[in-house]
Amino acid sequence: MADRYANLRRIRTLDPQRDYLEIYQTMVRHEFPWDSKLGLNLAFNRSFSLPRIAAVHVGTGELLRHTRKRIDDTGLLMYEMLLHGFDHPRGREAVRRTNRIHRHYDIAADDYRYVLGCLVVVPIRWLQRYGWRQPCCHERAAAYHYYRQLGGRMGIADIPGSYQEFADWFDEHDRRHLRYSADAAAIERATRALLRGRVPRPLAPFGDALVATIYDERLRAATGVAAPPAAVRAGVHLALRLRAGLLRRLARPRRTPIFADGVIRTPTYPDGYEIAELGPAGH
Template sequence: MGLNLGFCRTFAVPEIARVLTATGRMTRHTRVRAKATGELMYRMFRHGLDGEEGERAVPALKCLHAPWAISDNAYRYVLACFDLAPLRWCAAHAWRAPARDLLAGRVPGVLRPFAGSAADSLLDEELRRALGVGRPAMPVRAATHTALRLRAATGRVRRRIRGSHRPAGMSMVQ
């Protein structure tokens, strides 16, 4: 339902509404368009932008939208429609709240009380305002971003180590 509401919001931008109306993809082929867009968006969410599936979704979206002259701001608005509308709908009507509970379940028990604030610190100011989320305290923001930078650095080192010791074509798990 949230994704459907996001589709409706895309018509709020005149340049997007003109493209959608001219192509008929949202008015005559609604289900096909919704399914294809939903699959690509969820692939990016599920696998992340740095995963193999997510990496394939971004060029696919670019290719699909390349024929039309659409401003970067309009693209950002449409992407926000597919993020914010479903999140807001889920927050209001779903049986569980989005994002924070999922993160809290992955955090070790002793740190779990800080998981919600840590998740909120990953959001930029505009998104926090849109979601009605307060700004976490500076120590939580700093700790969250430091932990993520350390995790990224550790992952890069591990990849280099694994890659340099593994013969080409061999999987990591045999």
Template structure:
């Protein structure tokens, strides 16, 4: 009897040992390849020490930023950017302006303004600094901001704070929820990239301790930005009805493609992703602790799986940071997809009759081609913004582009 059983057990043991060996080998290869990519970043040869960071150009920062987004944390950085928006509207002065214009809280205006804002931000963030598309987006943004700055409705401090949210929150999210933390090189690149964008918006950094003597590098600028934003929040954040109104519209936009029956659950998920102070200021209800536990567990499991079982994303599958399509002949932009309304989406056969269109139709959303008001032919960047500013500011736009080109936005923003 034993002489029949032992060979079977021996065979099973051999298969188990082989399976374990294969699993260990696979995990080892995945981890080695994934961390090898971070260690083999070509820019590590240019920026080996903290002293080297002071010479980092905006162009190199943009390229490092782009690689980190496209290959390492695309989904997490997208989520962090959405949460960053809530932090900007938590500032009472910002929320008051948005509500007074009705552009971001009224359903008849908000979808277009969100589409326009995403277009402008997408261009000056995702396009190379100093390129014609990046400069054009900054020029139009500066024109629209200047209208409210001259009226005393947007302060330099508000500009710093809003920009700070888009820098700090993504870094915090990756370091807390990502499969690994950002390296010092990546962190410096994020800071350098956004600092140059701030320069292009003519933000001044007088409130920062090192402004007079000059910032050493992106990391020093980031440290002072973090400290300043925390202080600015402590001095200005209060629970505000305007923040709540704009926040609700933002949540509606984010979940416009989700059945209404799931909306209460997703509202609590968004609330759970906020810290207690932000949640209080936004007047969002505090969710059950189970939501926080579920989120922590989800990211912990995701990080474990990515670290151990997924090889690094190949360049052929790099995620594009923008859903925009640009026609250089007409200088018009179109979106590939949309949230609430199909602004600037071409009514192609797939866009109008594909599964995505049917899904939106079932949910009661507009579909591409349903109305010319959505400008399916695309929009020029100098026409973005509120309806009343369409076709206005052309001379200012061209003059501002010349000024921005002269700034050499692709160079080192720290003067080294």
């Protein structure tokens, strides 16, 4: 079998502050593609659930009326940056488009930091729990530096100075401000269908319970989602740990990264897209 840990050994020879893009690309495109996508979904779901952020989204109506498009647009902008880096013309255009969209709304500085913290912390914690291996210190640091660079390009000030400092800030802000709101509950109902779509077809009848299981207790409380039965929680945890073990012992390293042809495909844009047209019309 090909060496399962070759990418990890190479990552450990790199400098996460200088080589953050290469390391983060390797994590998302080679080592943990499915988990990274799910982790980013969970990160955005959590950011949508902070009451002030939820109120902004409900006010625009985009997430409720055009849920699939809104999520696809966000994903495309994020993956354009990841594929090309912030200094590539397409990466720069994706950052410009992101900034242009956000400047239409009155968003507090702490809320911007919280969203950035979700992107840094939530996917890493998913990998720590359910990845086929633990993300190493270089990978945690690279994820932090990647999103710190994005934050700087979005004008987000006072970003904590390391992964651990950001995780500590995120936990405190989450503890103090993530509370139930009707807006967050409405957004969760609209976006849950997209997470249900990631559930294997034989388990589709249990989709709502499975999605609730991958939310933690605080997120369920903030969005009004009932805790699933203990047996479902235990079963999902066991299945995800079994998957991790099988990938670790039996799977070969991914030879072809996701988006290898440079094309990101989504249901909203089967025939392609222009970065400048992503996001709400008129922004």
